[in-house]
Amino acid sequence: MxxxxxxxxxxxxxxxxxxxxxxxxxxxxxRPFQLLVSSVVVCSGGVLRKILKKQRVDFQNIEIEANVTRDDEKADRVAKIEVHFIITGKGLKEEKIHKAMELSRKHCSMVQSVIPSIEVIETFELIEG
Known part of the structure; x- marks a missing residue:
């Protein structure tokens, strides 16, 4: 580049x-921090989407919310990214989604690139739709 x-x-x-x-x-x-956070969030979401499709999970939508904590004592660095997935689908099983989230974290290159220097916390909620 x-x-x-x-x-x-x-x-x-x-x-x-x-x-x-x-x-x-x-x-x-x-802003650079927006691109950093977007890279982590969208990579994670994209990998999760592929995994759910591969597992034939019946989902219609994934919405992602991100909260960022910055450390103003250390050049305002990104210290923590909280990623919350809102998954809409039919008959979604919490245990299956939890396992898919673990796989997503393991295979997302952006998450793997920033941990352990940035804490990445991933949560989800399911909406029947």
């Missing part, structure tokens, strides 16, 4: 999907 400095603030890169603007100032692009 190659990044170019922007005149106003930040940097950008051209990717196959399009241009990605990154800046510490939200007026000029996505």
């Amino acid at each position: 190659k990044f170019q400095m922007k005149e106003e603030s930040g940097f950008y890169t051209e990717l196959p999907f399009g241009r990605l603007d990154i800046s510490g100032d939200e007026e000029y692009g996505f």
Whole structure:
């Protein structure tokens, strides 16, 4: 990947999907911590989705909420990411979803890249739908 400095603030890169603007100032692009958190959350969600499909779990939707704790004593680093999955489906079994979550954590490259320096806590709730 190659990044170019922007005149106003930040940097950008051209990717196959399009241009990605990154800046510490939200007026000029996505903030780095937003991209970090998004990478962890969406990777985890994508792996979970694949696992549930492979296990033929009847789900219609996965919504993900993320809460971030930052440590302002250490350069405002991301210290903890709490990832909460809201899974809607028919006949969802808590035990089966729990096992799928364990597999997802094990196989998500972004989660594995940040632990143990960032605490990643994953929870879920099931909605019959």
